[in-house]
Amino acid sequence: MIEPEQNTGTSVRFEVHLFLCALVLALFLLLAIILFAIPWAKNLQLNLFINFLWLLAIYKLIFFFAHYYNKNFGFSLQDGTIDEEDYRNGDAPLTHAQMYALVTIFCIYIFELFFIEAWLHKLQLVWRPFWADAIINWMRDNADTLSNNNKWGIITIIVGSDNPLKRVFPDGDAFLRSSFSNAALFFSFFRLVTFPVIVACYYKVLGNMIDGLGMDAINPGKINPRELGNHKHVLWCFFLTIPLIFMFIGATLMCTLFPLALNVLSMISVNAWLERFGLYFTCPIFIIFAMKMMYGWRQYAKSHY
Structure with a gap:
């Protein structure tokens, strides 16, 4: 024992x-x-x-x-x-x-x-086995660009002006026509599938520690309805929730549906992967903070109404 x-x-x-x-x-x-x-x-x-x-x-x-x-x-x-x-x-x-x-x-x-x-x-x-080609073709068929907006697009290919790929690919269509896009789409599919798994694993490992490091203090679900002056706590939690929601949306999109923002740049080399690892490592943590905050509001609503 x-x-x-x-x-x-x-x-x-x-x-x-x-x-x-x-x-x-x-x-x-x-x-x-x-x-x-x-x-x-x-x-x-x-x-x-x-x-x-x-x-x-x-x-x-x-x-x-x-x-x-x-x-x-x-x-x-x-x-x-x-x-x-x-x-x-x-x-x-x-x-x-x-x-x-x-x-x-x-x-x-x-x-x-x-x-x-x-x-x-x-x-x-x-x-490139047949199943890899099937994944690549599926990703390409379900990719949105500025000139081609698929109704059921899964990912969005936009080459931003500050993206290093802009020097090679003028737009998303040029990127999708290139041979480089085969590996990029395959790697993007892998991250699209595994990123939710990573977030779930982060939550399992770090969930309690995040609470102990201060999440409990700002969690609206912990607000005592009988506590005097708790409206200040509610207001403070509300203002913290707004940036966390934006972080949640931004981190999720960057790591999944907008592959050129992070994923494709990370697969160029090991050095590129290591350079962007810090961002990929912290994105799930921001998502967990936001998830805990939103769940806290659900608890708050159930206890007050």
């Missing part, structure tokens, strides 16, 4: 566990960058296959680490080894579900590196 530390009102213990686990997983990510950069074979498809084996090996090591952590430190709220109050206050290690959520995030990141370093060569796909 895990013996939790005494509750000190902080989430230090959880943060320490999270930091150490993230550090180990970051080392696996660094290992992936190094291995995928090595030219294992002159034949590009053979090199892709070898790197795919490395990808599977890294995944194996990652899940071995997750299993080791869960066996020795992790816990489940259902087994009763950790008090739920200690868990909510941050005086507990990662749960089994939180650990696997954290692992899922890093597995997605590592696959992106595999795609950029191994699957691409000079920004072209070295292997």
